[in-house]
Amino acid sequence: MTATFRPRPTARPDRPAGPGPARTELVVDRIACDGFGMCAELLPELIELDDWGYPIVAAGGVPDQLLDHARRAVAVCPVLALRLARIPAAPVERGNAGWHGNRPSSVRG
Amino acid sequence: MEPRLFAGPPAGSGPEPLADHRARLGSRPSGAAAAATVPTLEASGLLGRGGAGFPVGRKWRSVAGQAGGRPVVLVNAAEGEPLSSKDRTLLRLRPHLVLDGALLAADAVGADRIALYIGTAQRDAQASIRRALAERRDLNVAIDLHAAPDTYVAGEESAAVHFVNEADARPTVTPPRPYERGVGGRPTLVQNVESLAHAALIGRFGDGWFRELGRDVTPGSALVTISGAARDGVREIEIGTTIGELAEQAGAGTTARDRQAVLLGGYFGGWLSTERGWDVPLDPIALRAAGSAFGAGVVAFLGNDRCGVRATSRIMDYMAGQSAAQCGPCVFGLRAIADATARLATGRPERDDLERIQRWSQQLAGRGACRHPDGAVGQLLSSLRVFGSEWEVHQRRRPCTRERVAAITPARNREQVA
Numbered sequence: 001m002t003a004t005f006r007p008r009p010t011a012r013p014d015r016p017a018g019p020g021p022a023r024t025e026l027v028v029d030r031i032a033c034d035g036f037g038m039c040a041e042l043l044p045e046l047i048e049l050d051d052w053g054y055p056i057v058a059a060g061g062v063p064d065q066l067l068d069h070a071r072r073a074v075a076v077c078p079v080l081a082l083r084l085a086r087i088p089a090a091p092v093e094r095g096n097a098g099w100h101g102n103r104p105s106s107v108r109g
Numbered sequence: 110m111e112p113r114l115f116a117g118p119p120a121g122s123g124p125e126p127l128a129d130h131r132a133r134l135g136s137r138p139s140g141a142a143a144a145a146t147v148p149t150l151e152a153s154g155l156l157g158r159g160g161a162g163f164p165v166g167r168k169w170r171s172v173a174g175q176a177g178g179r180p181v182v183l184v185n186a187a188e189g190e191p192l193s194s195k196d197r198t199l200l201r202l203r204p205h206l207v208l209d210g211a212l213l214a215a216d217a218v219g220a221d222r223i224a225l226y227i228g229t230a231q232r233d234a235q236a237s238i239r240r241a242l243a244e245r246r247d248l249n250v251a252i253d254l255h256a257a258p259d260t261y262v263a264g265e266e267s268a269a270v271h272f273v274n275e276a277d278a279r280p281t282v283t284p285p286r287p288y289e290r291g292v293g294g295r296p297t298l299v300q301n302v303e304s305l306a307h308a309a310l311i312g313r314f315g316d317g318w319f320r321e322l323g324r325d326v327t328p329g330s331a332l333v334t335i336s337g338a339a340r341d342g343v344r345e346i347e348i349g350t351t352i353g354e355l356a357e358q359a360g361a362g363t364t365a366r367d368r369q370a371v372l373l374g375g376y377f378g379g380w381l382s383t384e385r386g387w388d389v390p391l392d393p394i395a396l397r398a399a400g401s402a403f404g405a406g407v408v409a410f411l412g413n414d415r416c417g418v419r420a421t422s423r424i425m426d427y428m429a430g431q432s433a434a435q436c437g438p439c440v441f442g443l444r445a446i447a448d449a450t451a452r453l454a455t456g457r458p459e460r461d462d463l464e465r466i467q468r469w470s471q472q473l474a475g476r477g478a479c480r481h482p483d484g485a486v487g488q489l490l491s492s493l494r495v496f497g498s499e500w501e502v503h504q505r506r507r508p509c510t511r512e513r514v515a516a517i518t519p520a521r522n523r524e525q526v527a
Contacts, residue, residue, distance in 0.1 A: 031436055
């Protein structure tokens with residue numbers, strides 16, 4: 001028996017996947033982030049924490065009605081690891097994401 | 110298939126001297142002809158061979174078109190992947206072909222500096238390139254040599270740039286990507302040695318010649334490193350050769366029943382059962398569709414007496430240990446996954462370990478500065494698909510149905526050209 005596992009899509013705002021409307025994304029500086037978790041407290045609609053307290057940002061961008069909350073989440077981060085980025089509408093061409101070519105699409109069941 | 114990169118003297122005769130190289134291939138294109146190589150490379154369809162598979166011509170064009178100073182060419186031969194030895198082998202045997210590619214790239218993108226970045230442990234490759242440099246009289250750019258730390262992430266392109274800049278081989282936050290701002294803050298072409306060697310030949314013989322090989326979608330030939338076969342080592346194959354054909358050539362069996370599975374792409378890649386994978390072409394597109402990856406050309410067969418769970422556990426432990434320890438999800442997530450995987454492999458699982466590694470793996474992708482965690486969990490998720498029932502057996506603490514042979518081991522005679 002072989003189970004099929006489908007990874008939940010995670011936001012990858014620095015690597016737009018393809019065409020789509022312009023949108024605003026929450027971008028985490030993963031090196032700076034120390035897992036304080038205040039962003040998730042202020043913006044539970046879009047940010048949950050993993051088992052070690054590090055943020056998981058929902059895919060799909062920040063809807064307009066949550067922009068103010070998102071700005072506050074950005075402002076309270078003690079290590080300035082969170083920012084809002086405007087992602088342009090045009091597709092950004094990339095080869096394979098990342099090094100050694102294993103982007104999330106290659107782990108689909 | 111007639112070899113291309115390995116055409117010329119047999120592997121046993123060691124590095125090809127400059128005079129032989131020139132007599133065999135003539136001079137590389139230079140001047141205006143070098144600039145004209147960019148559209149030729151684009152037309153050739155050559156994909157990068159460091160693992161990411163980015164189109165080489167497009168990369169050269171991006172670097173050439175950047176403002177922000179004279180570009181730099183960073184020749185990447187870190188080859189941190191434990192199952193790969195094709196880059197060091199190519200450097201050892203065909204140093205001048207690689208140098209031709211690097212010099213051609215420098216001419217084409219307008220670079221005045223080449224940084225050679227070669228794994229510290231790869232002494233033969235380093236010696237070969239030093240000798241080759243001493244033979245050259247056509248070096249119109251500054252060339253510096255850097256010994257890459259023998260870590261897995263040292264070959265990631267932002268880590269390579271970071272090392273050349275600051276002697277720190279940890280990935281950096283991107284953007285900016287190296288092609289925008291890299292070595293010395295200048296636009297930097299980071300290119301794998303095999304990609305450069307192909308470019309050196311395409312510059313001479315053209316894109317039509319390059320495309321004469323390739324049986325599936327992607328054109329050309331490629332170097333692969335085979336392990337778990339009777340004849341392990343480095344081979345040059347026509348892209349699109351099927352896994353089964355390669356297995357036969359390398360002595361890894363004549364039917365899918367002779368090996369249970371194959372790991373493609375390396376510790377970053379994906380498992381396929383031989384049953385499903387036997388007729389799959391070794392082509393980045395077909396492999397991705399099959400849930401695996403061509404990566405840097407690793408083809409590691411797993412024997413029927415081996416335990417896929419244990420093999421995966423060893424890889425996950427290695428990958429957790431190779432985290433650059435910069436990003437929380439990678440540091441804690443990969444370690445937790447590796448520990449749970451080890452408990453499963455050794456028959457001491459906690460109640461929810463299998464469920465937990467599935468959940469954690471799915472959460473981890475895309476949450477590091479580089480793709481180290483993505484690659485590691487991609488490999489794990491493919492293992493869960495391919496060895497699904499074995500994983501469940503291990504979770505239920507039943508005796509492993511295979512002998513508990515742990516290893517998927519690097520190729521014996523790994524630098525041998527088969």
